[in-house]
Structure formats: structure tokens, C-alpha cells
Amino acid sequence: MIRVVIADDHPLLREGLRRILEFEEGIQVVCEVGDGQGAINVSRTLDYDILLMDLNMPGVNGLEACRVIRREKEKIGILVLTVDDSDEKVFQVLQLGVAGYLLKDVDPKTLVDSIHKVYNGQPILSPAVTGKLLGQLANPPHTKETYGLSDRELQILTYVVKGSSNREIGQALYISEKTVKNHLSSIFRKLEVEDRTQAALKAVKLKMVQLD
Numbered sequence: 154m155i156r157v158v159i160a161d162d163h164p165l166l167r168e169g170l171r172r173i174l175e176f177e178e179g180i181q182v183v184c185e186v187g188d189g190q191g192a193i194n195v196s197r198t199l200d201y202d203i204l205l206m207d208l209n210m211p212g213v214n215g216l217e218a219c220r221v222i223r224r225e226k227e228k229i230g231i232l233v234l235t236v237d238d239s240d241e242k243v244f245q246v247l248q249l250g251v252a253g254y255l256l257k258d259v260d261p262k263t264l265v266d267s268i269h270k271v272y273n274g275q276p277i278l279s280p281a282v283t284g285k286l287l288g289q290l291a292n293p294p295h296t297k298e299t300y301g302l303s304d305r306e307l308q309i310l311t312y313v314v315k316g317s318s319n320r321e322i323g324q325a326l327y328i329s330e331k332t333v334k335n336h337l338s339s340i341f342r343k344l345e346v347e348d349r350t351q352a353a354l355k356a357v358k359l360k361m362v363q364l365d
Contacts, residue, residue, distance in 0.1 A: 164187070189215055255278075
């Protein structure tokens, strides 16, 4: 059972999300809160798996709550669900290592699928957010720094920025998923990051890869 907490300051939206999720087998909404401090408090006292987090909330906002929760409870998968897709906010949140970033116009099926993927360790970005990351790579790289990554690792990093799964990367490069995972472990170590989202963000900020 995937245990979910909803953090949003709009009661009607929380109710709508709960109604969507309560009909899904294998998902249980265990708590709802209306601000960032509430999300922090719940994370300190309740055992759960996924946090659906709005960013624009009164008092302690979602961004600050994400920062605290990521620091204190690394195992909680934070899935941001917001209307804010500004470049600044997207990059601020991704730097914290959240598991996913979706806009509130997402359809119910995509939301449910995203919860399952985050629970299974796969980061999720909405198409709009992925487009922002790719847009940052539209210009030629400004640095020759590769952090010791091999050509193959840079190839794989490019696919990571595009949002490809391990299976998709393996199929594109004609290598096994296990080989992809091994390369990813090496990439994370060399870039000094913890996950795919942070690796993609670092690649974008340093313009380490270039799209075809």
C-alpha cells in the first residue's frame, strides 16, 4: 500500500485529490494538511511514502517545507503539484532533489501513474518542465568540464536530461538495463549527486551535454 499525504492550502483541491486517489487500489491517503509547516509536522510524526506538495502556501511555503523534509526524511518521495512553472521555481525545487514536478492541470491517470513511479524510485517531470530543461541545452556547451565522464556516460546523461527511463536508454544504445544502471552509478558518483533529477539539473546548469 502506497501511503500518501496531501499538502495544499485549498480544501476543495485536497478533497478532489483524495477522491481521485481513494478509488485507486494500492494507494491510501493517510493525511491532508493546508500549509508547509503542517507538512513538516506530519513528516516528523507519521510514517508514509509520498508527499503531494503545493508550493504556494501561506506561512511556511512548499519550497521551504521541501527543503526541511528532504533534509530530515530522505526516504519520503516528494511529488510537487503546482501551478507555478516559472524557470526560477522549477530549478529551485529540482535542486532540492524532489522526486517529481507536475503541474496541476495533470490528468488523474498521469497523477496516479506518477505516484507509482515515484514510489518505485523513478523521478517524474511534467512535459512543460522537461521542455525547460531541454531549452537550457539549446545553445552549445559553455564549458569543457565533464567531471571525468566518459563519452558513453555523457551519452547516457543526455538521455537522462530528456527524461528517458533505463529501459529506453538501453534500447537506444543497445545495452542492457543493468549496464545502464552501472553507468548511472558512476555518473552520480562523479557528479557528486544522489539521483537522476540532480544529475540532469547539474548537466543543464553546466551545459555538459548537447542535444542533437
